Amino acid sequence: MTDLLVHDATVVTVNRENQILRNGSIRVTDGRITSVEPTESGDRTATADRVIDASGKVVIPGLIDAHRHTDFTLVQGLFSELDGSELLKEALALYHTAESVLGDSFFEAAWDLACLRQLTHGVTTVNAMDFTPELGAEAIGEAGLRGVIGPELADLLNPVSADEQLQAARRFVDSYHGNYDGRVTASIAPGGEVGCSRALWEGVAVLRAEYPELRLHTHLYDSAAADTMAAGSGADDPLDLLEQYGLLDERTLLTHLLHADRDDARRIAESGAHVLHCPTVYSYFQAGDQAWFPLPALQEFGANVVIGLDDPFWFDSWDLIQEAKHARLLSNFEYGAQQWSSYELLQMLTIDAARALGLDDQVGSLEPGKQADFVVIDVDTPRHQPYSNLPSVLMNSVTAGDIETVVVDGDVLMRNKSVESLDVERVHAAAMRERERLQAQTGWKTSLGGSTPPDISILRRISARPVLRAVNQYGHGVVHRYF
Numbered sequence: 001m002t003d004l005l006v007h008d009a010t011v012v013t014v015n016r017e018n019q020i021l022r023n024g025s026i027r028v029t030d031g032r033i034t035s036v037e038p039t040e041s042g043d044r045t046a047t048a049d050r051v052i053d054a055s056g057k058v059v060i061p062g063l064i065d066a067h068r069h070t071d072f073t074l075v076q077g078l079f080s081e082l083d084g085s086e087l088l089k090e091a092l093a094l095y096h097t098a099e100s101v102l103g104d105s106f107f108e109a110a111w112d113l114a115c116l117r118q119l120t121h122g123v124t125t126v127n128a129m130d131f132t133p134e135l136g137a138e139a140i141g142e143a144g145l146r147g148v149i150g151p152e153l154a155d156l157l158n159p160v161s162a163d164e165q166l167q168a169a170r171r172f173v174d175s176y177h178g179n180y181d182g183r184v185t186a187s188i189a190p191g192g193e194v195g196c197s198r199a200l201w202e203g204v205a206v207l208r209a210e211y212p213e214l215r216l217h218t219h220l221y222d223s224a225a226a227d228t229m230a231a232g233s234g235a236d237d238p239l240d241l242l243e244q245y246g247l248l249d250e251r252t253l254l255t256h257l258l259h260a261d262r263d264d265a266r267r268i269a270e271s272g273a274h275v276l277h278c279p280t281v282y283s284y285f286q287a288g289d290q291a292w293f294p295l296p297a298l299q300e301f302g303a304n305v306v307i308g309l310d311d312p313f314w315f316d317s318w319d320l321i322q323e324a325k326h327a328r329l330l331s332n333f334e335y336g337a338q339q340w341s342s343y344e345l346l347q348m349l350t351i352d353a354a355r356a357l358g359l360d361d362q363v364g365s366l367e368p369g370k371q372a373d374f375v376v377i378d379v380d381t382p383r384h385q386p387y388s389n390l391p392s393v394l395m396n397s398v399t400a401g402d403i404e405t406v407v408v409d410g411d412v413l414m415r416n417k418s419v420e421s422l423d424v425e426r427v428h429a430a431a432m433r434e435r436e437r438l439q440a441q442t443g444w445k446t447s448l449g450g451s452t453p454p455d456i457s458i459l460r461r462i463s464a465r466p467v468l469r470a471v472n473q474y475g476h477g478v479v480h481r482y483f
């Protein structure tokens with residue numbers, strides 16, 4: 001019995017043969033794809049619990065955001081006109097206010113809004129690193145989405161000890177890994193060479209040995225001072241730090257690498273570790289000290305590079321397709337045209353990202369046996385027609401606003417832009433209420449013309465000593481930690 005049938009679609013399978021069906025049907029039973037074949041006339045009258053006539057539409061695998069933070073989703077619009085150093089100060093102040101003053105209701109509303117945005121932007125899977133992982137697991141699970149969630153570990157930036165953070169991470173893994181029919185899984189997520197003590201790295205190594213099936217998700221080389229920070233943990237450089245603890249292999253996800261050189265790229269590719277590239281946040285805030293992501297070297301040595309939004313609430317865009325476009329533009333600007341083809345960008349947002357997360361046997365392409373995660377995009381409009389290069393249309397012309405229908409595990413979560421798996425009014429109301437509380441508690445002022453930070457010194461707003469210690473110790477490097 002077919003539960004879901006999509007017919008007359010242009011199906012971009014992203015399978016090994018890079019097959020695109022001009023007029024295809026997808027059948028789904030018990031959440032899995034059972035067939036992807038040319039549409040036959042009988043499909044148009046076939047019975048299934050749900051039938052989607054996708055004439056004039058394109059179906060692609062669900063998009064995968066390979067690196068995101070979520071806790072501060074509700075700050076959207078506050079940071080978008082700040083420069084990098086202002087961002088550092090205001091983010092520190094806000095992080096410390098929010099946790100003590102605003103509490104769980106603030107973060108719950110943030111996660112629900114993030115799920116709504118993720119869903120409406122066609123992102124069926126997210127790889128998140130956050131300080132409120134339990135809320136995230138429940139929000140993603142209840143929304144019907146897929147997520148890999150890592151409790152962010154950073155004892156130099158957080159008053160909670162390394163031991164306590166590691167214990168909490170273990171509890172999270174035991175409680176949430178594999179929940180919601182396997183849609184929610186856990187990762188181990190030390191923040192990076194900034195913010196983690198030697199004791200924390202040692203604990204992470206123990207945790208990883210206990211849970212070898214989990215991904216290790218971290219930031220690396222996101223500051224010019226990366227080598228100095230690694231030296232503080234007794235290592236020659238950040239890669240040496242990971243190797244010392246047995247943490248650099250094909251189950252490792254490395255985010256940013258802005259200051260990695262050619263030799264680092266070779267070591268990363270040889271280890272099999274995957275690279276998570278988040279171009280917008282760095283270019284928007286110019287916080288990269290002019291260094292740029294070493295794409296040519298990573299490609300030369302064959303590393304798997306994928307894309308993430310990182311902190312979408314700082315630059316006010318949740319569109320992963322646009323993020324891929326930024327990756328291409330910035331890399332072409334730095335290294336010359338044609339760094340990526342359009343189809344390669346599409347692979348990065350789907351099958352390559354699934355491979356990075358260890359989920360490529362389940363999602364990332366439209367093939368029999370995989371879980372049915374896909375999105376339906378309307379390209380049958382004068383905005384896109386006529387065209388002759390569909391990958392280019394998908395990566396250059398389509399925006400998230402063209403996404404009509406989203407399916408995860410065979411469940412239709414959004415149909416014709418109507419969200420079915422979330423109570424949109426409730427999510428909206430909670431976000432508005434918590435956003436008002438945020439402004440009332442912190443002194444941020446907003447208007448239609450923009451946002452103004454509180455007129456109180458930063459030091460008076462930051463009370464937690466470990467943060468101050470980290471600022472003094474690492475200075476500018478701390479800003480990178482918040483990406």
Ligand SMILES: [Zn+2]
Nearest residue numbers: 255310482483
């Ligand atoms: Zn990040």
